[in-house]
Amino acid sequence: MATYLYRIGRFAYRRKGAVISVWLVILVLMGVGAATLSGPTKDSFSIPGTPAQQAQDLMAERFPEAAGNNPMDAVSARFVFAAPEGQTLESEQSRQAMDAVLAKVRGIEQVQDAAKVDPAVASGADAAQALVNPVEANTQLLDMAKSSAADKGISEEAAVANAQALSPLNADKTVGYVEVPFKGDMGDVNKALREQISSAADAGRNAGLTVEISGSAANDAEPPGGATELVGIGVAAVVLALTFGSLVAAGLPLITAIIGIMIGSLGITVATGFTDLSSMTPTLAIMIGLAVAIDYSLFIVSRFRHELSLTSDRSEAAGRAVGTAGSAVVFAGLTVIIALIALRVVGIPFLTDMGAAAAFTVLIAVMIALTLLPAILGLFGRKAFAGKIPFLQSRDLEDDEGKPSFALRYISAVVRRPAIPLIAGVVLLGALAIPATGLSLALPSEGTGDPATSSRQAYDLVGEGFGPGKNGPLLVVVDAKDLTSGTPAAAFDEVVNTISAQDDVSNAQIVGVNRAGDTAQILVTPTSAPSDPATMDLVNNIRGAETALHDSIGVSYGVTGQTALEGDVSETLQDALIPYLAVVVGLAFLLLLLVFRSILVPLTATLGFLLSVAATFGATVAVFQEGWGGLIANPQPIVSFMPIFLIGVVFGLAMDYQVFLVTRMREEYVHGATAKQAVTVGFNHGARVVSAAAVIMMSVFAAFIAEPNSFIKSIGFALAVAVFFDAFVVRMVIIPSVMALLGDKAWWMPKWLDKILPNVDIEGEKLRQALPESDDALVGAPRP
Template sequence: MAELLYRLGRLSARRAWIVIGAWLVVLAIAVGGFLIGFKGLSSSFDIPGTASSEVIAELEDKLPDFGGASGTIAFETENGEAFTDEQRAEISDLAAGAVDLPDVANVVDPFDTEAQRAEQAQTIADGRTQITDGTAQLQQAQDQIDAGIAQLDAAQTQLDAAREQASLSPAPDQALAAIEAQQAGLDAQRQQLTDGQTQLDTSRAELETQSAKLETGARLLDLAAGIRTVSEDETAALVNIAFTEPRLELSEESKQAVIEHFESTPIDGVEVAISTDIAQGVPEILGPGEVVGVAFAAIVLLVMLGSVIAASLPIVTAIVGVAIGVVGSLAFSGVVQMASVTPVLGVMLGLAVGIDYSLFIVNRHRKQLLQGAEVRESIGLANGTAGNAVVFAGATVVVALLALNVTGVPFLGLMGTVGAACVAVAVLIAVTLTPAILGLVGRRLLSRRRRARVEAGHNHAAGKPVRPMSTIRAVLTVIVGAAALLAIATPALSMRLGLPDGSSEPQGSTTYNAYMITSDAFGEGATGPLLVTADLPAGLDDDQVTEAQLAVAEAISDEDSVSAVAPIAVSDDNRLAAFQVIPDEGPNSVSTDELVRALRAMPAIDGDITLGVAGQAAINIDISENLADVLPLYLTVVVGLSLLIMIVVFRSLLVPLIATGGFMLSLFATFGALTAVFQWGWGAEFIGIQNTGPVLSFLPVILVGILFGLAMDYQLFLASGMREAFVHGSPARLAVAEGFRAGRSVVTAAALIMISVFSGFIFADATIVRGFGFGLAVGVLIDAFVVRMLIVPALMHLVGEGAWWLPRWLDRIVPDVDVEGAALERKHHLVEADPAN
């Protein structure tokens, strides 16, 4: 590999314009693909096959109006007073006009909804009055029938006595005939009363049935009392919008059409805000913070390399690599669904590793020029040595990112693939375009003063003699460093995972305002309602379905943390009922999390009605649990493959194990810092976070892959120098000090560059991007400066020669990759330049 890269470096330097032209052609192809294939990005995250996605699929099948995406438009009066009639009319007009927007299935007018609620309440009140009046009338009729029966019974008694007397009279037949005539009259009257009683019983049964239906409706209305679209003081209103397309398939154009519709027609005295379901769009790929980060990286490069040309080169090549990697990836957005944060991750990694990888080669070439080397020979050797290390370092990062595909989570796998592609492009750029530009620049890479010293024969002087650290210092370094990282990691024990809601959006943004209006006027739970489905038994008629809805609603309301519940739809076959449930708190609260789990664990209602739960809180749980399930497999794959790479590179068993153990320390410390800032709120205001919440659900998995790859990069550049010194005869502990001294400056600069690039994303508008930037910046800071430069060298000092032990049988089968290119250096001696040239 080293020899191949040496030849590639010399060829690139000799054919510089061809190489540059080839990369410009690749860039043009990527831009053309983007113009043709870019179809937009998704701002939603989901995992197929989860409990919530199955509920959505069932709704799409039987209740399609409720299976699509949804969102709210929040209105609030600016003076804190109730809406005027004119304001109500304008809001209703906007709601009516939104029905014709693309992919909009239904729009709920808040004032119509509240009017219907009031009408239902009045209908129930009127019905109760009618039932009370009807009951009184029935009782009056019953009293009359009872009085008539009593009178008939008295007449019958008298008639029976007269019959007995008539039978004793001299002319009984004549007397009895008259009595029988009276008896017939009594019987006819009794039959009339019996018929009247039958009618009365029928009316009473009907009244009881109507009363039961009325009370069922009244009970359902009471249970839904907390679900409102207009606040009680009439200062706020919510327009609910349902889309025909599911969340993951809803286009950005349809969302923007809704936003433009409601924001383009301002209502005097009314503020309008759009919920995150609609307005959380694609984050900016580059912003002011990122520019500042790159500017700081340029300062680091200038300080280290000593000239503007040398400092500019890594940035230029990194930008070209990012443009190719990210724009090329976006060209496939029409083929695969791509999350909005995916290209941002590509930019982060592409810039950071692109600058670093080019820096390693430029720095090696610069040192050789200072020693008087001929330009092209130096470029070839720098490419074969530092470039060889770059290839192996990049391979480690690529492996870690591609391994995200084993999680089985599509959007994570795609993020990893795009990130890996950007890193791979950065590696290719570093070993081809960087040598080409170096060939064009020649000795102008050095400052004038440095060039003058070299031409005068004053080559770069050797440094001071290196001494190994003391054993006591090594022990203290390991103990103090590990203790400090464990202390920082402590908050991670209480880490909660979730997806960001409107409260974590930038203060003053439309999504933040929508969250606050909804939370203040309708309760925090209204910001993230749950969608609950009930599978009903077959054969139920409409009345039985209503009774089943009440049974389900009451069972749900009996759970803790339920503010309100309302049935919202029933399928045509009466087999699926949908309910809206408003929790007491927001979707990221502990109580709502517990409520979702309680509803899912609830036994069948009435023996055969089972529930399903969807909504943001349910999706949070599903994503978190699925990622927790796949994390062990992911760690096994990433760590296993990387260990194999490091065993081959270092020809050691302990060095890869020490490197991995150090990574676990830095990873948990990073998780602790994330939890402390984003969940606990420690120092959150300094990065513009107004409201804290759970850590982004898929951020830990992403950080595992990226930070492991980057950590192994620094391990490679430091430990390979230690191994080279040991192989050349230095005692093990002295080799640690020599290798550390040889690599510390470039690793320090590389780490500072990565930290500055990642830190630029901390101040992005999108909360998701902030989390990525903070986690990566802190992770690199901890791993590079605490683990790689303090703990790992101290541990290797304590282990001594055992660090480089490898079983003989393994030593025979492991290929010698010579990552530092020692054999290449022996084969190709540096050719000194002619001072006269």
């Protein structure tokens, strides 16, 4: 491989015009595609095949006339009204204030036509769809309940209780709400619409009411990304300038990284025209792509600088840099891509999309580092390390001549007494992992939002006024098509009675029967909040009661709703964790086996990853769930799918530093150094550039902590600390200690396995032999 990459690097340096032109054409084509083919993003958490999703699918099949089969995808806004202290919403002043709000709402163009009808002139079917204030809606519901009680075969008292459970006005008449449906999908929700919704609420606020707004149409969170990427790039620029002591050299990795994330993000934008992608997908892809792109270019530029001290031929130096450091880039990139693509094993579409998008940006980063970077080096020629910073020395990061460096003194101490740093590193990460035992998971919702936002305040008002279960009702879809006993109506009543007998049920009632009369929707209002474990217990109890009903009368049903969906997500993730780890770790182990030609080195690399990811979970739980350090004002459960996503990404990044650092040790070992000498010399050559790369990656990730989105914020924090733990504790403390303790055994491999494994030559041994004899001693030769 090193020989092949050497040729690519040398070709790109010499044919810089053609290579740069090709990449610019790709960039332009991606830009045109993004402008003409893109579609809206869609934040959906549906998971095909789960019980909750099966219930949604059944409802869509049996109730095709219902709009928005998945409530999590519906475009709507809920206006929540609260009367002033000591007053009720039944007062004339409160009614007029609410009517003024609704009048402005009806003037919003995107409101569904049926809801725009003025209730003062509506009649018949139009009257049923008209927006009315909660007091009037409550009166209509109670009147209908009393008049239809006899037809439904229930007492008036039971009918009134059901009506009150559905009523948008609470029992004290102090809190009420109005649901406003909007046309289109989430792609039609923009800043102008949100401003119109907020302006409508101001009409009630100015009249003395408390008016808060929740729902997808009113979400005031701006799309993630933008300034955070600039902050990360800015910090990376400072680190690169301090690392190379040259403004031009510092700019080269940034130029290639920016081009890479532009192509990657535009490619993802093109993909939105063909598939549904979450709004978080591009941000996560850019976050990871930017970090690895800068790091990969940094390693090659650093090696290029080192090769210039060994040969005067700059194209030769570029070829050697790509052939050696580029080999490590390829394998490091492959580990990241494997970990991201393997997210498909989990079986959650939006998680699969996130992984695929991020893997695409990593692939682009690798390709650019191997081709565009040497071409740009050729473009700058002898000015590649120009623009020297006066107070900094332009130096070769891999040079070990002159007085002993801090890295050399440090690794020499580690090699002399490896047990001490090994134990210290393991104990430190183990202690940091302790908070992870309290990990709690949940999907993002208004209930976990920032208390300062209107949507969270609306959620809290409903919970306080109606009871916590009002914010997260369950929907039971009952299928009586294969009934074996009695009538469908009797079967529906039997299901209602069974559900009502469960603990934690405030109300259960039939809210719809399809035209065929064989399927019913039962709305279940729990007494507990959506995130309360008691609500998930209720879901499981309702599901558990289905078997007896099916056996006795042939009826079946499914349970859906926010809590049911969250529970199914958690269970799916839990079931997929072991297969996912097996795929990722197994494939990466084989890859590292090829790279290092050793059994113990990949094994210790994997064990080190487990330590760093455990410590990362502990730190993330402590800060985001427990609120340590005051980093966030709203401690909350960790987003359900973050752990498995984090495991995949951290594993890929962890192997990055393993490959970059330990391949230098391997390179020294195969060129004749003893095992301990290889650890010492290899670490001394690679530590400075790996440290710079880790600091850059940490900075890029940490910049995303400023994002308002809780998932992006927590992922940015988790990836930043994961890089710190893995690069500076695992790869620079634990792994060198283990390598020194193992000695020659670290590089042991059964002879039969060594014979059947292909030699990928990441150390450049074949490259050294293939070069002209006059240059032979200069390529990869061991240095004292």
